[in-house]
Structure formats: structure tokens, C-alpha cells
Amino acid sequence: MFLELYKEWLSQLPSKPEIQTSTSGARAMAMLEAEPYRVLICDLKMPKMDGLQVLAIVRRRFPELRTVVMTGVQDEEFRSRAYALGVDLFWLKPDTQQNMQMFLECLESLLGRDNESGFRGIQSKSLMDILQMECLSQSSTVFRITRGSLVGKIWILNGDLIDAESEGARGEAAFRRILGWKSGTFETLPCEPERERTITKSINALLLETAQAMDEVSNPLEGETPEEANHRKTVWRLAAITREGCEWVVTTPNETEGTPEGWGTQSENEFAGWMRYANEAVQRLSEKVEAGPWSHIRAQNLERKLVLLPSKNKTCLVAWPPAAETSAIFEKSKKLITSWDS
């Protein structure tokens, strides 16, 4: 009866969505498998499979689906767990007409987000293209560019590139590092005319040099064998490890048939066995206690501190000396792996 009532209310939304209902989590999952949906509204208390279990499965199997929890359970713990599972909206069952109206407005806005018209960014342009456009238009601005946990800034004054800063580097070195990032997000900040100039080369010369350097890293140099190219990459990665102050890194593909790789250690195969086991174990644990996805494991013994973290299609284990600051090693490991992926 309640489902029918909600169905009627929801069908009155301005976007006139088609509403389908289900009385259990299992049936809802079957419906989601059968055809695409835009939003799933789910209660927490449900027969057999509770709402948190449904949401955990939905997040994994249908990551594009928007999810809303509407429940009578007034408990901050469940609210934070639902948000930890990545729900878009958590709403207590409306008890007044005003609350119901607010809920419908939120839902309408959620439905509108994936069919908004207008321009929403420059997805096909590289950072090089964007910088060239800014310089050609003689603008003065500051770009703040982020890629995961990496942050960089580029200063442009009257169409001239004057400074760059990223992860402790400044000037041309920082500019080259930022340009090496394959993707990310950027925002424009107000111009800073007082910024000290550290780059004197023209933007075109620098872009050309950077593009050439990137080509050399990603493609073998002329006359270079694949072994030599791999060796060069290994040297580059070892240099990054030394610069960050960590001891060694092992990465292993999530597929069991993939080969692990190690830098700074010869025991990558041994460590990879534990990494794969740990990856599976934490996923089992997460499902048992309904604790949401895992972000990392921090471990230690007398010889070193370790951070195990998932990255794109692989798991990485980063070892730090015992004196390394425990609170900082996760962020530092994440940065290191992100810069490698770049």
C-alpha cells in the first residue's frame, strides 16, 4: 500500500519518470539486471536482504545508477554507512507535506543531473590545448590542476607563462611534471600579477620540449630496443622511489595470471602472494561486516612500515623505513602510485 502511495507521488514529478516498485531486495536486483534504471530508492529495513546489503551490491554492479535511501531508521550510524557506500541521498521517511515536497525536489534535481543541457567542460582537449588557448587569448590567470592526490599550479600573465609549482618542484620542472599527467581536473583562479617569474622560455618552446620528453618516455627512442625502453622506465621509477624516501614498491595485477612487478626488491613474487590474499580477504571482510569498500591497509613489523592500496586493476604494496611518519605514509604512497600511473 505504501509502495503504491509513493509510486503515485513520485510519478507526479515534473520530469514524469516511469516508476516501478519491488517488495524485496532480491526482486529489485532482478529488475535492475533486466533493464536500465536511472535511480534506485531503497529502504533500509527489508525482508531477507537489508538495504545496506542491496546498496553494497548495487554500487559494485551498477556504478552509474543513482541511489537514494528513504527510511524510518533514525540513526546516524546507518546514515554514515549509507553515505560510505556511496548513496546520493539519505532521507528519513517524510512525516509532513513540506518534507515530502523537499524530498521530491531533491529527487527531481537528482534525475535532472544526467540529462542537463549546456556545456559541461572540455573533455576532448588536453592540458596543452587549454594552455595554448589561454596564452593565445592573452589572458592572465592561475590554473589549479589536480590529478588524484597530485596538485599543481600554473601562472599565466598577459598570455605569458610565468611560473609553475607542483609537489615541491617549481618553474620548468614543475611545468613538465604537470604536463605529464594524462588526465585530471582544472580550475581557474584569479590572476596573481605579483607572482615572481621563474619561467622565461616561451610557452610554445616549453610545450614542444615537454611533448618530446613525454614521447620519449612512452615510446621507445629511435633505435632503442624494448628492453632498453623498459630499463629506462625502471630507472625512472626507482628514481621516484628514492626521491620520496620509500624502500620498495611491488604491484600486482588483480587477475591471478598477471605477473607482479617490483622496484627496489627481488621478492616481488613472494609479496604478491600475500597482496592477492589480502585483497580477497578484505573484500570478504567488507561483505561480512557490511563496512563498505576498503581504501588501504597499513601494516608494520620491526623492519618496515607497509601500505597496501588498490589502484586501477592492480594492487600496490609500498614499503617505508620504520622511522617514516605513520600518519603520512598513506598519502605519500597514494601520490607515488598516482605519479607512476600518470
Add this chain to the structure above:
Amino acid sequence: MGLLNLFAKPRPALQRLPSGSMTVDREGQIVTSTISSSYPVEILEEVADEVLRLFAEARKAHLSLSEFRIHFASLHVTAREARGGAIIFLSPAVPL
């Protein structure tokens, strides 16, 4: 009025996150625990089992961990190795 209860559908209660600590021996048996008794013991035993196996697999890989902390979105599991067993701390993370 109690007659109506006969027709009520049974509905499982929502499971709270475990909070507290427990010590487990090398066999995975829970020796002491400060975790609410309303939390299912079977799940705690499974947690203990996974933790002990993580330590054991690490030893096999010559990593011999003394401690680890798993960061889930809504729970932190900290485990310290203790003579083949472990002390396990479960603390809900509240992101809000």
C-alpha cells in the same frame, strides 16, 4: 491483540557495526571481548579467522607483520599479533 502478531512477517533487524576489542587465540577462538553481545559471534569468529590468516600468509611471504590496520569506508579493523593469536580492535569510522 497478541493474535495479530501471528500474522506479522518476520523482519531481520539491521546489523550495527561492531565496536570494541577482542582477543583471539591461535585457533581463532575468542578469549575475551568487549564487543556488544548482540553482535553475532559467528561473524566475529569469521573476522578473527581472516585476521589470523592474514598474519599467517604474511609470515609465509616473509613479511612477518606485528600489526595491521584495515581502513574500510565505515570501519577500521586494527589487529596486533600476540603469540600466534591476536588482539583485534573494531572501531566504526564516522565520516559525517
